[in-house]
Amino acid sequence: ALATLLHKSLRIHSIRAGRSKPGLQSQHLTGVLLAAEISQSRLQNCVIGSTDIRIYPPAPIASSGPPRREFQADPGTAGSVTLLLQASLPLLAFCSTSSSSSSTASPPLIKLTLRGGTTVSHSPSIDYFVHITAPLLARIGLQIHTKIIRRGFFPQGGGQIEVNVTPRRATSPLTPLLLTEPGQPTRILAFVAGIVNAGGGAEAQILDGLQATLVMAVEKVFGRSLPLEFENNVWIQDASHAQQQGQGREAVS
Numbered sequence: 001a002l003a004t005l006l007h008k009s010l011r012i013h014s015i016r017a018g019r020s021k022p023g024l025q026s027q028h029l030t031g032v033l034l035a036a037e038i039s040q041s042r043l044q045n046c047v048i049g050s051t052d053i054r055i056y057p058p059a060p061i062a063s064s065g066p067p068r069r070e071f072q073a074d075p076g077t078a079g080s081v082t083l084l085l086q087a088s089l090p091l092l093a094f095c096s097t098s099s100s101s102s103s104t105a106s107p108p109l110i111k112l113t114l115r116g117g118t119t120v121s122h123s124p125s126i127d128y129f130v131h132i133t134a135p136l137l138a139r140i141g142l143q144i145h146t147k148i149i150r151r152g153f154f155p156q157g158g159g160q161i162e163v164n165v166t167p168r169r170a171t172s173p174l175t176p177l178l179l180t181e182p183g184q185p186t187r188i189l190a191f192v193a194g195i196v197n198a199g200g201g202a203e204a205q206i207l208d209g210l211q212a213t214l215v216m217a218v219e220k221v222f223g224r225s226l227p228l229e230f231e232n233n234v235w236i237q238d239a240s241h242a243q244q245q246g247q248g249r250e251a252v253s
Contacts, residue, residue, distance in 0.1 A: 001090040004039040004057040013052040023049040027079025027116070031087035034073040038091045069108055074115035078157035080123035081114040082133075085163065088112060093142050093174065095167040109164045117152045118159035119193055126161060127191060131252050140174045142166075151193055187227040188214060189252045 003010035016022045024032070029048055036043050036055065044054040073084050092110050118126040124133065126148055134144045143166040152159020168174060192206055211228060218226050 001035050001039075001087060003055055004035065004041055004091060005094055007057055009057070010055045011052070012055075015051045015053070017051060021049075023051040024053070026075040026077050027083065030073050030075040030079065030116075031084050034071065034084060035087050035091060038071060038088055038095070070111045070113070072113045072115075075157075078117035078120050078152060078154045080120050081116045081118055081152075081159060081161050082124045082126060082129045084114050084116065085112070085129065089137075089142070089144070089165065092165045092167055109166055112163040112165065113160065114163065115152070115160045116157045117154060118148065118161065119151065120154050125193070126159075127193060131189075136177065140177045141168060141172070142174060153195060185222065185226060187229060188218060190214060190228060190230050192230070 015024060015028075024047070026048065029046065032043065032046055032053065032055075035041070036046075040058050042056040042058075044056070046053045071088070073088075075084075092112075095110065117123075126146070130146050130148075134146060137144055145164045147162045149160040149162060150158065190210060192210065194206060207230060211230075214228055215225065218224075218228075
């Protein structure tokens with residue numbers, strides 16, 4: 001994304017060279033393909049297993065914006081939808097409208113439909129993105145609205161989100177974000193998304209365990225207790241998730 005924004009060709013080599021399965025896997029390939037589609041870049045050697053790829057961007061993105069306003073991506077696995085967002089949002093943030101557009105009219109929304117895992121290990125959950133990442137991006141001027149259509153867990157994935165992004169104009173740069181003061185938290189907001197067996201009582205056990213963990217963590221970090229609230233917990237008992245496993249536990253102060 002950065003190379004495309006700077007209008008510079010890029011070579012990436014030794015991709016995942018130390019892994020048992022080196023090279024691009026489905027999730028990585030999907031992210032590169034999505035970024036290339038948005039920016040209309042040309043790719044070389046971009047296939048599953050490749051350890052060396054090249055990206056050739058066209059004219060600068062800011063000159064006219066993408067020809068389409070809707071994009072989709074699906075790795076066909078439980079690959080994280082938030083990592084796909086990380087690959088695409090820098091491009092969408094600077095996709096200004098054409099010079100013929102009104103300087104006062106709001107830029108048209110760009111819609112992303114992403115499928116995969118919404119709560120998987122080693123990546124931010126979609127709840128983290130909604131409650132932490134998106135509000136921070138809004139503070140620098142990037143407006144993102146996310147709708148969770150379906151949750152997806154390891155190993156099947158199958159989750160789906162819809163994200164609407166309002167791109168910035170070339171004449172309206174993003175605002176710098178200053179995070180030098182931590183602030184004083186007044187409460188802890190926690191929420192859980194997980195797959196449970198109907199009638200097994202797992203919901204109460206999960207909430208009790210998370211509450212005990214958070215109480216100890218808050219007192220250790222802040223030296224005092226804070227009000228703890230659970231909000232919008234999602235319990236999935238759909239039979240189609242029976243072979244999947246997953247829980248997402250988030251806390252926001």
